[in-house]
Each structure stands twice: as structure tokens, then as C-alpha cells.
Amino acid sequence: MPVGTIHIVGAGLAGLSAAVHLTASGHKVVLYEAGQHAGGRCRSYHDKELDCLIDNGNHLMLSCNEAALSYLMMIGAEDTLQIAKGAIFPFMEIGSGKQWTIKMGQGRFPGWVFDKNARVPDTKWTDYLEAMKLTSADRWSHVNDCVDKKSVLYKRFWQPLCVAIMNTQAEEASAQVFGNVLREAFGAGGIGCKPVIVKEGLSQSFVEPAEAYLKERGTAIHYGKRLRSIEMEVDEIKTLHFVDQDVGLEHLDWVILALPAWVINDLMPTVPTPTSFRSIVNAHFKVAVPPKSETGILGVIGGHVEWVFEKPSMISTTTSAAEKIVDLSAEEIAALLWADIARVYGLNAEAVPPYRIVKEKRATFAATPEEIIRRPAIAARNTNLVVCGDWTNTGLPSTIEGAIRSGRSAAEQIIPPQTLAKI
Numbered sequence: 003m004p005v006g007t008i009h010i011v012g013a014g015l016a017g018l019s020a021a022v023h024l025t026a027s028g029h030k031v032v033l034y035e036a037g038q039h040a041g042g043r044c045r046s047y048h049d050k051e052l053d054c055l056i057d058n059g060n061h062l063m064l065s066c067n068e069a070a071l072s073y074l075m076m077i078g079a080e081d082t083l084q085i086a087k088g089a090i091f092p093f094m095e096i097g098s099g100k101q102w103t104i105k106m107g108q109g110r111f112p113g114w115v116f117d118k119n120a121r122v123p124d125t126k127w128t129d130y131l132e133a134m135k136l137t138s139a140d141r142w143s144h145v146n147d148c149v150d151k152k153s154v155l156y157k158r159f160w161q162p163l164c165v166a167i168m169n170t171q172a173e174e175a176s177a178q179v180f181g182n183v184l185r186e187a188f189g190a191g192g193i194g195c196k197p198v199i200v201k202e203g204l205s206q207s208f209v210e211p212a213e214a215y216l217k218e219r220g221t222a223i224h225y226g227k228r229l230r231s232i233e234m235e236v237d238e239i240k241t242l243h244f245v246d247q248d249v250g251l252e253h254l255d256w257v258i259l260a261l262p263a264w265v266i267n268d269l270m271p272t273v274p275t276p277t278s279f280r281s282i283v284n285a286h287f288k289v290a291v292p293p294k295s296e297t298g299i300l301g302v303i304g305g306h307v308e309w310v311f312e313k314p315s316m317i318s319t320t321t322s323a324a325e326k327i328v329d330l331s332a333e334e335i336a337a338l339l340w341a342d343i344a345r346v347y348g349l350n351a352e353a354v355p356p357y358r359i360v361k362e363k364r365a366t367f368a369a370t371p372e373e374i375i376r377r378p379a380i381a382a383r384n385t386n387l388v389v390c391g392d393w394t395n396t397g398l399p400s401t402i403e404g405a406i407r408s409g410r411s412a413a414e415q416i417i418p419p420q421t422l423a424k425i
């Protein structure tokens with residue numbers, strides 16, 4: 003079936019992924035983005051006050067994220083990532099001062115759970131059998147239904163892991179989606195669980211190389227184009243009404259809407275979407291001599307900070323499912339988070355360095371069983387429309403991998419998968 007122009011609305015990672023895959027396969031694509039920049043919830047910018055590049059949020063990936071890695075290879079940006087040498091995750095517990103490092107080894111056999119120096123302290127290898135309950139959970143189970151919430155393993159492993167991956171507390175998070183991530187990650191073994199971060203900034207890895215790739219191949223990107231309504235005729239989109247322009251569709255043209263769930267909810271109320279979201283708070287503290295450990299990341303248990311990222315001129319922190327702190331003032335948040343950092347690194351808690359607090363109130367949808375069933379399949383919704391984004395039914399939580407996969411799947415709805423350019 004011949005395909006006309008493919009109009010993609012939304013230049014976050016889902017929209018960029020769809021555009022890159024379709025452009026690479028030789029199709030005519032036009033991309034429209036409401037903002038002046040692409041990247042959506044995964045971007046970096048120069049912070050004037052701190053005078054340095056910051057990410058809107060520290061993003062952590064795993065080496066098993068195949069769609070994200072192959073997207074980066076397509077746009078020639080694979081060298082912009084920092085992939086750890088091994089699946090090594092250092093932790094510190096604020097209350098007890100205990101420190102440990104999870105070391106998974108390289109292979110598929112989970113030998114690390116049998117080694118008390120490689121697993122969480124004060125746990126037994128049999129505790130980890132709970133992973134089997136998680137990977138076989140039904141769609142209504144919460145993470146807490148599958149694990150012992152009074153156990154040490156819960157406090158030091160399942161709960162922090164769940165919050166980091168799902169951006170949702172374990173008592174309300176979907177065990178099935180959490181289990182999907184565990185199956186992909188642990189199923190790949192240590193080689194698939196290496197932490198991956200960007201070397202410079204999110205935009206320098208995921209966004210700018212994609213924009214350059216598209217422009218070099220003649221795909222136009224129009225910024226400042228906010229879609230405000232869609233005009234249908236029977237079950238076909240006829241016109242896209244942007245704030246300052248109408249775009250009429252020709253016969254055989256397609257539309258991919260790669261927009262956040264709440265925007266789709268406004269524009270197309272008949273499409274089911276998650277309606278409840280969770281926040282993430284990131285703090286960037288500018289320090290003269292930042293600490294430098296082997297991995298550059300540290301998990302923190304029992305504090306307001308959950309992950310610390312050691313950067314060239316900064317200590318950066320992430321607090322996920324941050325409903326408890328997100329409405330505090332930036333000053334209050336900085337004081338709370340710096341107090342944790344001071345304890346972790348033995349610094350002065352009173353001397354808070356220059357900082358930037360970034361609050362993303364709708365960072366991800368709430369990955370609860372009730373919201374998961376509201377995720378629509380990435381399928382052609384009518385004769386010329388496909389909807390994608392991290393909130394559509396990728397089987398994964400709201401992540402870079404989920405967004406990029408959803409964009410690729412949207413492209414596959416329009417052209418046969420075997421003709422789609424892949425790495």
C-alpha cells in the first residue's frame with residue numbers, strides 16, 4: 003500500500019524515534035513540535051545561574067535497552083553514552099551508615115544472589131525467589147502482593163528498585179509491569195544490567211543528533227507548532243489545526259500523534275489514556291570538587307535522595323514518586339536533599355552550594371494496575387492515525403526505552419515491519 007506524507011506531532015523521544023525510523027526507510031515525514039526545542043521530558047539546557055548544562059532529570063538506562071541503543075546507533079550517537087563496565091550498583095543506607103555494592107557478574111546465571119558479598123547485606127539467597135512471583139504476577143497484583151514488605155530485601159532492594167523503575171511506590175505499583183522489566187533485565191544477565199548514563203547531556207545524546215539526522219535527510223521539523231484540534235471526516239483525519247496554521251491531509255497521508263497522555267485526553271477524549279501521574283524531583287548542586295567513585299552513581303536508602311549522580315562539576319540527585327516533597331519550596335527541598343548528600347559524603351550540611359531544583363510534576367503516569375489497563379495499544383486507531391508515547395501499551399513503565407519502542411511500533415503500523423530500517 004503506497005504511503006503519502008507522514009505528519010508526526012510531538013518531538014519527544016517517541017516522535018523522534020518514529021521520525022528517524024520512517025525517514026531512514028525513505029518516507030516523507032514532517033515533524034511538528036509545540037515547544038522551541040525537541041526532546042520533551044528528556045532534554046538538557048544551559049542553566050544561566052549555575053552557568054552549566056543540566057538535564058531536566060537524571061536519566062538512567064540499562065544496557066539491555068535494545069530499542070534505545072539501536073536508535074542511538076541509527077543517529078550516530080552511540081559514543082555519547084557512558085556504559086558501565088559491569089552491572090555494579092553501590093548503595094548506602096542513611097540510618098545505619100551501611101554501605102554495600104550489588105555486583106551481578108556478566109552471565110545469565112544469577113550467581114550473585116548466592117554470594118553474600120555481592121548481594122544485599124542481611125539477606126539470604128532464598129529471599130530473591132520473590133522475583134519469580136513478580137515475573138508471573140497477574141494484571142491486578144501490586145508489587146507488595148508478591149514480596150514480604152517487612153523484609154530487609156524489601157527495604158533495601160525491591161522498594162527502591164520499584165520506585166526507580168516505575169516512579170510509583172511498591173504498595174500501588176503494578177507487579178506485572180515491574181515483572182516485565184525484571185524479566186528483560188535479569189533475563190539478559192549481568193551483561194544487560196549495566197547502568198547507562200549520558201556523557202554530556204540528554205539532548206546531546208538523544209535529541210540533537212536525531213534533529214541533525216532528520217534535517218540532513220530532508221525531514222522538516224517545525225517548532226512552535228501547538229496542535230489545538232483535529233478535524234475528522236467519517237473515521238479519517240482531514241485537517242490538523244495548529245494554533246497558527248491548518249494542515250490539510252491528502253489521500254494516503256498519515257498522522258502519528260506522539261503527545262503526552264493528558265494532551266491526547268484533551269484532543270481525542272475517546273482514546274483511553276492514563277489519567278494519574280507521579281512527579282520526579284531532581285536537584286543539581288554545583289560543587290568545586292565533586293566526589294568521584296568508580297561507577298559515578300550511588301543508590302541511597304532511607305533518605306529523601308534516592309540516587310546520586312557524580313558529574314564533572316556537580317552532584318545531582320533524583321527523588322522519584324516525589325509527592326512528599328514536590329510542593330515544598332526549592333529552598334526547603336535543597337536543604338533536605340543536601341543534608342542527605344552531606345551525610346553520604348561527610349560534607350557540611352549547613353553549607354548548601356549553589357543549586358537548581360527541577361520539579362517535573364507529571365514526569366510519568368502512575369504505573370498502577372488501574373492506570374495500566376487504560377493504556378491503549380499502539381495500533382492504527384482509524385484509517386490514517388496512530389498514537390504513540392511512553393504511556394501507550396509498551397508493556398514497560400514510562401521510560402526512554404518505552405518511548406523509543408513506541409515510536410518504532412507506530413512506524414511499523416504504517417509500513418510493513420520488514421521494510422523498516424533497523425540497525
Ligand SMILES: Cc1cc2nc3c(=O)[nH]c(=O)nc-3n(C[C@H](O)[C@H](O)[C@H](O)COP(=O)(O)OP(=O)(O)OC[C@H]3O[C@@H](n4cnc5c(N)ncnc54)[C@H](O)[C@@H]3O)c2cc1C
Nearest residue numbers: 012014015016036042043059061062229391392401402405
Ligand atoms: C525528571 C524525569 C526523570 C526521568 N528519568 C528517567 C530515567 O531515569 N530513565 C528512563 O528511561 N526514563 C526516565 N524518564 C522518562 C522519560 O523521560 C520519558 O518516558 C520519555 O522522555 C517520554 O517521551 P515521549 O516522547 O513519550 O513524551 P514527551 O517527552 O512528553 O514528548 C511529547 C512531546 O509533545 C510535545 N507536545 C505537547 N503538546 C503538544 C501539542 N499540543 N502540539 C504539539 N506538540 C506538543 C511536547 O512539547 C513534547 O516535546 C524520566 C522523566 C522525567 C520527567
